[in-house]
Amino acid sequence: MGQVQPHFNHKDLAKFFLTNFGNGSYNKKIPAFVFSSNKTFINALLRGYFDGDGNINSDPRRSTIRCGSRSEQLMVGINLLLTFNGIVASKLQENIYKGEEKVLHTLYIPKKYAQTYKTTIGSNMTDKLKGLNEIIEWNDRECNTSQDNSDKIPELGSTIAKIGKALG
Numbered sequence: 001m002g003q004v005q006p007h008f009n010h011k012d013l014a015k016f017f018l019t020n021f022g023n024g025s026y027n028k029k030i031p032a033f034v035f036s037s038n039k040t041f042i043n044a045l046l047r048g049y050f051d052g053d054g055n056i057n058s059d060p061r062r063s064t065i066r067c068g069s070r071s072e073q074l075m076v077g078i079n080l081l082l083t084f085n086g087i088v089a090s091k092l093q094e095n096i097y098k099g100e101e102k103v104l105h106t107l108y109i110p111k112k113y114a115q116t117y118k119t120t121i122g123s124n125m126t127d128k129l130k131g132l133n134e135i136i137e138w139n140d141r142e143c144n145t146s147q148d149n150s151d152k153i154p155e156l157g158s159t160i161a162k163i164g165k166a167l168g
Helices: 011-021 039-053 072-083 111-120 126-140 157-167
Strands: 054-057 064-069 090-098 100-110
Touching: 039 054, 039 064, 039 072, 054 126, 064 072, 064 111, 072 090, 072 100, 100 111, 111 126
Parallel strands: none
Antiparallel strands: 054 064, 064 100, 090 100
16 A cells, blocks of 8 residues: 655645644644634544544454654644544553654554544545444444453552442
C-alpha cells in the first residue's frame, strides 16, 4: 500500500495551515476555532487524523484504536475532541531510541468505545474499517469475558475492600 503525499499550490491555504495547525512534528496543535466548531467538522477532522496517523489493532488480546504524534499539544487536543463524542482515551508517552532519544505521545482508545468511534468518527480506510468491525464483533460476543481496566484505579482494590468491610 503506497503512501499518499498531498501537494497543493495555494499560498493562502498553506499559510492558514501553518498559522493555525503549527509547523514541524513537535509543534502541531489543534487550533482554538476547532473546539467551537460543529460535531460534523470535528468528527471529520478526527477521521482524517486517525485515517492518516492512526491504527486499529483487532487482535482480541490487544484490541485498540490508537494514534501518535511527536507533539504533545496535538495529542492533548485530539484527546479533548474525542471526549466530545463520549470517547475517553489514555495518553501515554513513549521514549524511542534510534540514534537519539525521541518522544512519541500516543492516545489509546479502549475497545469498549469501538462502536461509538465507528458511529461518530468512522473511517474511509477499508483496512481500518475491517479492524474496527472485528473489534465490535468481538465486543458483541455473548461469551465476551474480557476485562476492561480503563475505569479502575490501580492498587486501590484492597483499600476499598477494607473500607467496605468496616462500613458493614
